[in-house]
Amino acid sequence: MDAFAQASDLSVDGKLYDTDKNLINAHGAGMLYHDGIYYLFGEIKKGTTWRVANQSWEDYRVPAGGISCYSSKDLKNWRYEGVALAPVKGDPKSDIDTGKVIERPKVIYNTKTKQFVMWMHIDAKDYSYSQSGVAVSKTPAGPYHYIKSVKPNGQMSRDMTLFKDDDGKAYLIYSSEQNNTMQVCLLSDDYLHPTKTYSRILINRRREAPALFKNNGKYYLITSDCTGWSANAATYAIADKVLGPYKEYGNPCKGLRANTTFESQSTYVLPLKEKNTYLFMADHWNKTDLEKSDYLWLPLKVENGKVEIINDAKK
Ligand code: DGJ
Numbered sequence: 517m518d519a520f521a522q523a524s525d526l527s528v529d530g531k532l533y534d535t536d537k538n539l540i541n542a543h544g545a546g547m548l549y550h551d552g553i554y555y556l557f558g559e560i561k562k563g564t565t566w567r568v569a570n571q572s573w574e575d576y577r578v579p580a581g582g583i584s585c586y587s588s589k590d591l592k593n594w595r596y597e598g599v600a601l602a603p604v605k606g607d608p609k610s611d612i613d614t615g616k617v618i619e620r621p622k623v624i625y626n627t628k629t630k631q632f633v634m635w636m637h638i639d640a641k642d643y644s645y646s647q648s649g650v651a652v653s654k655t656p657a658g659p660y661h662y663i664k665s666v667k668p669n670g671q672m673s674r675d676m677t678l679f680k681d682d683d684g685k686a687y688l689i690y691s692s693e694q695n696n697t698m699q700v701c702l703l704s705d706d707y708l709h710p711t712k713t714y715s716r717i718l719i720n721r722r723r724e725a726p727a728l729f730k731n732n733g734k735y736y737l738i739t740s741d742c743t744g745w746s747a748n749a750a751t752y753a754i755a756d757k758v759l760g761p762y763k764e765y766g767n768p769c770k771g772l773r774a775n776t777t778f779e780s781q782s783t784y785v786l787p788l789k790e791k792n793t794y795l796f797m798a799d800h801w802n803k804t805d806l807e808k809s810d811y812l813w814l815p816l817k818v819e820n821g822k823v824e825i826i827n828d829a830k831k
Pocket residue numbers: 544574575576619620675724725743744745781
C-alpha cells in the first residue's frame with residue numbers, strides 16, 4: 517500500500533474538513549485505494565434528527581441522505597467528489613428512498629468486470645428489513661447505479677463490511693440472526709451476489725460495526741457491542757481463514773475511555789505503508805443530532821499478533 521503519510525500524522529478526533537473548507541459528511545465510512553488515490557465513502561447525515569415511535573430502543577434517525585465520496589492522495593487533504601449514490605425521494609417502495617436506512621457503504625474494485633462495487637446496509641426505519649444492497653460504477657467516485665438488496669442465503673443482514681482478499685475473492689461480513697451472530701459470505705466472482713458459501717461467526721456474541729483486515733496471513737475482525745448509537749467497548753477476534761472460526765481477544769483500545777472505544781464505534785481499518793500499521797476509523801455518533809456526528813481516526817498496530825489502538829489524549 518502506497519500511503520505517504522505516517523500513521524501518527526493521520527489522527528483525527530472530531531470534525532474533518534474538505535479542501536473547500538466544508539465539513540466532511542461521510543459516516544459509517546469505508547475506504548478504497550485505487551491507482552494511487554484514496555476514496556472515502558460514507559453516509560450523508562443531514563437534517564433534523566427524530567426518534568422513531570414505538571421502538572424499544574433509541575431509534576434516532578435522519579432522512580437517508582445517500583452516500584458521499586471524497587478523494588485524497590495523502591489521507592489528509594480531502595477533495596469532495598460529490599454524491600456517489602443519491603437517495604430517491606417520494607418512493608417508499610425503493611430501497612434507497614430517503615425514508616429508508618442506508619448505512620456503512622464499502623467499495624471494492626473488480627479487476628475482471630472493471631467495475632467498482634459498493635455494498636451497504638439497507639433497512640426500514642425500524643431496522644426490520646435487514647438487507648444488504650449493492651450498486652456499481654465504472655469510475656471510483658461514481659455516480660453508482662443501485663441494483664438491488666438481498667438477504668444473503670435468506671439470512672438477515674444489518675451492520676456490514678466488505679473484504680477483498682489477496683486472491684481477489686471478496687466477502688460480505690454482517691450482523692445477522694437478530695444481531696446475535698455474525699456471518700461471513702463469499703461473493704460471486706463479479707462481487708454482485710452472495711454465494712452459498714457462508715459461515716456463522718462470533719455466535720451469540722451480539723456484535724456489530726465489523727471492520728476486517730489481514731495481517732501476516734491472519735484475519736482480524738474488530739467489532740462493537742450492540743448498544744444502538746451509544747458507545748461501548750470494542751473487541752477484536754482473529755482467524756486463520758476468512759470464513760473463521762474467529763477467536764475473541766478482548767478490547768484492543770488503550771488509554772482514557774478505552775472502555776467506550778474512546779466514545780466511538782468502529783467502521784473501517786485501512787492498511788498503511790508502515791509495517792503492521794493501520795488506520796482505525798470510527799464514528800463519534802451524536803445520537804440526538806446525528807448530523808453533528810464526527811470522526812475518530814487512530815493508528816492501529818499489530819504487535820506479536822496483538823492489536824493495539826492507542827489514544828494519547830490526556831483528557
Ligand atoms: C449501531 C450501528 O452500528 C449503526 O450503524 C446504526 O445502525 C445504529 N446502530 C442505529 O442505532
